[in-house]
Every structure is written in structure tokens, then in C-alpha cells.
Amino acid sequence: MTVGVRHAVLMGVSGSGKTTVAMGVARELGWEFGEADLFHPEANVEKMRAGTPLDDDDRLPWLQTLADWIAERDAAGTSTVLACSALRRRYRDILRSSGAQLDFVHLAGSKELIGSRLVARQGHFMPGSLLDSQFATLEPLEEDEAGITLDLAHTPSELVALAVEYLRAG
Numbered sequence: 001m002t003v004g005v006r007h008a009v010l011m012g013v014s015g016s017g018k019t020t021v022a023m024g025v026a027r028e029l030g031w032e033f034g035e036a037d038l039f040h041p042e043a044n045v046e047k048m049r050a051g052t053p054l055d056d057d058d059r060l061p062w063l064q065t066l067a068d069w070i071a072e073r074d075a076a077g078t079s080t081v082l083a084c085s086a087l088r089r090r091y092r093d094i095l096r097s098s099g100a101q102l103d104f105v106h107l108a109g110s111k112e113l114i115g116s117r118l119v120a121r122q123g124h125f126m127p128g129s130l131l132d133s134q135f136a137t138l139e140p141l142e143e144d145e146a147g148i149t150l151d152l153a154h155t156p157s158e159l160v161a162l163a164v165e166y167l168r169a170g
Helices: 018-029 041-048 058-074 089-096 112-119 126-135 156-169
Strands: 007-011 032-035 079-081 104-108 147-151
Touching: 007 018, 007 058, 007 089, 007 156, 018 032, 018 104, 018 156, 032 058, 041 058, 058 079, 058 089, 089 104, 104 156, 112 126, 126 147, 147 156
Parallel strands: 007 079, 007 104, 032 079, 104 147
Antiparallel strands: none
16 A cells, blocks of 8 residues: 555446546546546446346456456556446455555446436447346445445535545544
């Protein structure tokens, strides 16, 4: 872990606004932004595009690649903000295996709210039909995990401000 370097993962189910909020946080803090979806191998993307949920065999190499990305940035002295579902604790544990100082910001909201967002979203490979499987997989942050849960009742700009406030408080 490089002293003074921090890493944040904006987590939640598909449609929770991870990318939008993470980009705002990265911009506000001057940290490097990473989009976990871009690290998926094409086979994972095709599986999701076809409406098939990923299983752990699909996710584990992807999560290890993300942990390696965080570790590389940490070693270079670069703080990061990563938009990544990180739905289960064991997935977050893999990200923590990077050895970097890592905080999670869980963007949480009702299935109805997020479902309405997915219906309106265009140009993303994750179909709304997988939302039920995402909620079934989701394990909220536990008390011993560094992080905060933010309510999606807030606007994206409010979520950015709240996440930045939390991360600056460190």
C-alpha cells in the first residue's frame, strides 16, 4: 500500500448509477477513473447480452484483473475510482487482495427505481432482465468493511458530493 494513495469502488447493481457517480467523484478528487465493465472478456459480455447471469467462474478472473489494475495504480502512486458491481463480499475481498487502501461506496435503491432507470438506459450490454439476479446476488457492505451506503433517492450530483465528503474524511 502506497502512503497517501487511496482507491474507491462505487458498487451496486446494474442501473444504480455507478459509472456516472464514479466519474464525478474521480473528476472532483483528481483521481483516475476505471470502468470495470471494460475489463470483462468478450465471452462475459456476450453471456450478459444474451440475458444469462454470470457465475463465479466467469467473474473470478475478471475480479482478479481489477485487483491487479488497482495494485498497479497503487504502486505507481495513483489514486483511483472504480465503477464495479462488487455485489458479494467475496468479490470485494478479491478487490481488497490488491493490498491497496480501498473504500467502497454502495449506491443502493429499490428494485423499482433501478428497474425504471434500466428501461430508459440505452447502449449498455446488461439487459434489465438480469436485475432480479443482481439483487439476489447483492450482499450489502458489512460493518467491518470500509465503506458507506448512499441512498439513490439523492440526485447524481448529491451522490457525488456525499461520496467525496466521505472519501475526503478518510
